[in-house]
Amino acid sequence: MSRLEVDVAVTRGSFTLDVSVTVGSGEVVAVLGSNGAGKSTFLGALAGLHAPDRGAITLDGRELGGVPVHRRRVGLLSQQALLFPHLTARDNVAFGPRSSGAGRRAARETADRWLAMVDATALADRRPAELSGGQAQRIAIARALACEPELLLLDEPFAALDVDVTPAVRSLLRRVVRATGVTTLMVTHDVLDAVVLADRLVVLDAGRVVESGPTAEVLRRPRSAFAARIAGLDLVPGRSCPEGLRTTDGTVVGGMHPETLDDGEAAVALFAPAAVSVFREPPKGSPRTTVPVRLAAMEPHGELVRLRAGVPDGGPGWVEGLAADVTPAAVAQLGVEPGDEVWFAVKAAEVEVHPAGR
Numbered sequence: 001m002s003r004l005e006v007d008v009a010v011t012r013g014s015f016t017l018d019v020s021v022t023v024g025s026g027e028v029v030a031v032l033g034s035n036g037a038g039k040s041t042f043l044g045a046l047a048g049l050h051a052p053d054r055g056a057i058t059l060d061g062r063e064l065g066g067v068p069v070h071r072r073r074v075g076l077l078s079q080q081a082l083l084f085p086h087l088t089a090r091d092n093v094a095f096g097p098r099s100s101g102a103g104r105r106a107a108r109e110t111a112d113r114w115l116a117m118v119d120a121t122a123l124a125d126r127r128p129a130e131l132s133g134g135q136a137q138r139i140a141i142a143r144a145l146a147c148e149p150e151l152l153l154l155d156e157p158f159a160a161l162d163v164d165v166t167p168a169v170r171s172l173l174r175r176v177v178r179a180t181g182v183t184t185l186m187v188t189h190d191v192l193d194a195v196v197l198a199d200r201l202v203v204l205d206a207g208r209v210v211e212s213g214p215t216a217e218v219l220r221r222p223r224s225a226f227a228a229r230i231a232g233l234d235l236v237p238g239r240s241c242p243e244g245l246r247t248t249d250g251t252v253v254g255g256m257h258p259e260t261l262d263d264g265e266a267a268v269a270l271f272a273p274a275a276v277s278v279f280r281e282p283p284k285g286s287p288r289t290t291v292p293v294r295l296a297a298m299e300p301h302g303e304l305v306r307l308r309a310g311v312p313d314g315g316p317g318w319v320e321g322l323a324a325d326v327t328p329a330a331v332a333q334l335g336v337e338p339g340d341e342v343w344f345a346v347k348a349a350e351v352e353v354h355p356a357g358r
């Protein structure tokens with residue numbers, strides 16, 4: 001088992017990735033972030049595809065920079081299985097062990113062991129053209145692990161699969177990763193991948209780490225807009241004040257302080273979209289925090305309707321993207337549609353204010 005330490009800057013055109021991330025031995029870390037946050041660049045640096053401008057990548061103290069890709073002992077599983085089309089499933093899996101010097105028979109035995117591990121013994125003699133997407137991805141998992149990598153990189157490993165096979169492949173991957181104890185770093189933008197597979201999350205934004213922590217903790221109390229969004233929570237950044245949180249434009253969002261916060265400390269207010277009420281007119285004499293928004297979108301959300309906020313003329317920018325979950329009956333009664341200006345309101349008892357840093 002190996003510990004990965006990454007502290008690098010990588011430039012691509014006008015974009016710079018500058019991150020410091022550690023993955024403990026045997027740990028599974030998911031790197032999440034919105035489009036363009038730098039996830040692929042990060043993975044590319046680890047895989048040896050992009051040379052860093054500065055810094056180092058070490059695996060158990062062994063510096064990877066300058067080591068040819070095939071000698072890094074890094075396994076990569078991509079969206080596409082990328083199997084050799086002319087080889088059987090077994091020979092695809094045996095290819096790695098053969099390349100690193102195993103004899104034909106030993107490599108076949110290794111391949112068969114891994115095929116059994118991914119429940120694909122019956123597929124051993126098939127060629128990639130005779131495999132479904134999910135089957136091919138299982139063979140690709142076996143192939144990546146048969147090389148006994150010290151580090152396994154997963155690049156959106158389920159993104160190209162049919163939605164109905166994804167859960168089975170995801171839990172199979174979880175099982176084999178746990179069984180081998182291989183140190184694993186996964187890039188994904190699907191929160192389910194992170195929930196099922198990862199011990200810890202690292203959230204990237206504009207090439208920087210904006211938050212990291214145990215998966216459950218980050219999703220329960222996100223500190224970044226992206227993590228809040230995937231956790232299904234509304235987040236308002238600002239500074240702690242006795243009533244809750246004060247935004248940059250001076251709006252006070254009433255809320256509870258479950259953790260000790262100094263007055264003026266950078267903080268985030270978190271609340272569930274279901275705690276947000278929606279009004280046509282500003283509610284009078286309400287003990288709630290109310291803010292004007294322009295409805296940007298309406299979408300079904302389980303049995304409710306999710307209303308997404310945009311910024312109204314002259315309104316505060318921080319309302320962008322806030323969500324309110326309301327019943328279809330309430331939407332019908334309000335008679336609202338995208339483009340309308342409405343008021344979002346939330347009670348202080350439903351709002352938690354936490355420190356912004358983690």
Ligand SMILES: Nc1ncnc2c1ncn2[C@@H]1O[C@H](COP(=O)(O)OP(=O)(O)OP(=O)(O)O)[C@@H](O)[C@H]1O
Pocket residue numbers: 012013014015033034035036037038039040041042189
């Ligand atoms: N070859 C390139 N030349 C110049 N800029 C690039 C190149 N490739 C990527 N970039 C820029 O680097 C930034 C990060 O891209 P990257 O692909 O790492 O993001 P990502 O988080 O993987 O995004 P996505 O989720 O969309 O795949 C983007 O702003 C992108 O435009």
